[in-house]
Amino acid sequence: MLGRGHSPRFDGLAARGAFFANHRSAFPSVTRCCSATIATGCRPARHGIAGNTVALPDGAGGFVVRNVGAPEIFDQLRAAYGRVLKVPTMAQRLAGHGGTVVLSSASPGAAFMQDPDAHGEIYHRSGSRGPGGRSLDDAGLTSEGTIEDDTRLARAFCEEILPRGAALSVLWLSHPDKTMHKVLLGSPDHMASVAAADACLGMVIDAVDAMRAAGEDVLLMAGSDHGHQSVVATVDIDAGLHAAGLKDDLASSEVCFAPQGTSGHIYLAPQARERAEPIAAWLRAQDWAGEVVVGERLAAFGHSGEHGLAIMFCGKELEAPSPDAPGGAVAFHRHDEAPAPIGFGQHGGLGTHEQAPVLIADGGGMRGVCEAASDIADIAPTILAHLGQPVDGMDGRALQTLVSAAAMA
Template sequence: MKRAVVVVCDSLRRDMMTTETTPNLLAVASRSVVFKDFSPVFPSVTRSSSPAIATGCHPVNHGILGSAMVIDEGTGPVCASVGDPDFVDRLRKVRGTVLFRPTISELLQDVGDAKIFSNVSAGAAYLLDPEGYGYVYHRAGSYGPGRKPVPAADRLDIAVGIEGDAEMTRRFCRDVIEGGVVFGTLWLSEPDNAGHNSPLGSPTHIAAIKSADRCVGNVLEAIAVVDPHFTETVLFVCSDHGMNSVRRTIDIAYQLVHSGFKSSYHSDDIVVADSGTSARIHISNSAKDRKQDLINFLNNQDWVDRAFSSDDLHDIGSPSCPGTSIVIAMAGDNVANEYGVSGMSDCAIGPDEVDQQIGVGQHGGAGFGEVQPFLFVRGPNLRASVSEAKVSLVDLAPTILEHLDVKPPRMDGRSLLPIMTRWAV
């Protein structure tokens, strides 16, 4: 039986893999096609990355534009956290759908079960299959087909972090690998969880990297029992983005009020949706005449790397998105932190994030460490090799579907099987 397995080590930078910290990951790499030029989507956040993997499309085409989004539920535009458990339902009520493109789970509904285990934010987990074509297991609530809650005995009662990831991996190996599921995703919370709360490269962060590596090792052991020679299984081991260290924190809404562009801190003429080291500014009709002046103002701030219209996203490797919003990539540099990990970025914060710590990890933009995810692919007739091809998160879905003999619909990504089989054994 053909199967596809995806393991995501959230925010693990490829330059932080060593024989000491990631022996299992390096073992996978030694028997896989390693993609040297693997890039995240923009913004480089998990809540936009998960539907990018699920749909094979960039954020502007699947519809989730960052860690937070501006939505109007009838009382004017407000900033809503995409990570909240109820965000999917709120977005469906606002626009009638959650994602603009079908997910892998939907496309495989006539082929076999899809099971997703995730220990990141609830919103990011549910966006992998928001309509419930398969199973999604998360600590905030788990559901099966039709989004029906799973039985109490089947819930994923874990905590975020190392111990929760370990327990989730045990469940994943039992229910997905040993259970003969056609498509399974294991999305670990580490080392992202530790990175957001401790300096990159610190003992706490390194311990989290080692824990993610152990989870990968457990998956390898489980596959070795059911398909030791990878004759039917394609295994994708990757991260969705990397991390930079927080250099400064910037309350963009406060800056816009202070500079006269926004009427008041909580006004809805201009609404800021921050996504770590990037942000999107929604401009209402009443303020649209301020747009170009606002872009000029932002591009003169030392905390902005670049501010541009959403219809210029092709400049950062993403399709354009005509509209009245402004996209900001926060400024940064390649300076190393106290543990020798390079990459610093300014971080956008909102009123609920004033406790964001200087010096811990963050992502969302296009800084040095943020654009260093990794991708290893092992599968039938694939020889260990290094590919120079430029690939990204959106290429996983079409590759998975082709392996499972399902013709993908229109996607931004392309199947990597033709690239990888050039070096077939």
């Protein structure tokens, strides 16, 4: 949806910096687990946040689905497992090395997954806080999530946050994603939100150029954590599993479906573990079936089967509903929630477009089109390498080596 006349600043940055042409999201391609992946440089198996929703022990031998976007998720994860993330974030690694400031208009879960244990500063409408959890004066630095708020936040980022000189400054805007969930992809409303986000990027580019002119060595990374596809069908997974005799009741806890937009996770309590293969067979037999991942294959998709996660699945790629829109996808929902609106944007699966986030690295000597595969786990090591910090213990790689290797080839 970029490069169509609505993103002049993005296009200009891509032309002068390094553009990663084969960049991928996590699976599931949903923001709360992507935020943890970007913050840690690790995939979900290592950082411990499997999706936008996760199933946690219900205290009675089964599982209950929890929303990773809600502010309560941090206490819920600590109560269940004694931690939020299993590995350090950039904010933790940079504490005492210049620090981190995050401005975010995303959900509380997505925002605070950047730094759940309060090593740096996060400004967010659900409560801004600094190192050790002390509350911060956040006048003008939070957003209720409108496009206008994103624009105001970008301006505050340039005028108030960047001059503070933190080692890492993060501006996380919820549009165009938030718009795309509510409009037809490719529609004028969608393209207007792309243009608004592009103008925000333009402000940051200008601010970074001014910092460089003043002698600072700045690496500017601009990108998205996932793409979108159009919802062309929806499926109630609880109802399907129950009708097939694979789930005791729509709301039973022994087989727990955790929706991820256009993909889904199924958690099995110990007494239901033998249902993994029958449920996988049922998923594969559906006319909408795409990838179904079970057992040891979870590792190939960056996940582990610990804490009851037994199956990950998504639908097959479908045709787009209009020539202006990217490809279509099936969206999945629980019995007690509304299906996603047909025709609007959604993400979570392995579809071509939802797995095509964008990434530009401008600075650090990186330039040109990089055709080598990259993904969102590479962002943290690239930033830490630029800052001269160790990049040990991460799944991703510093992209500086990838770009210079490609340039020499």
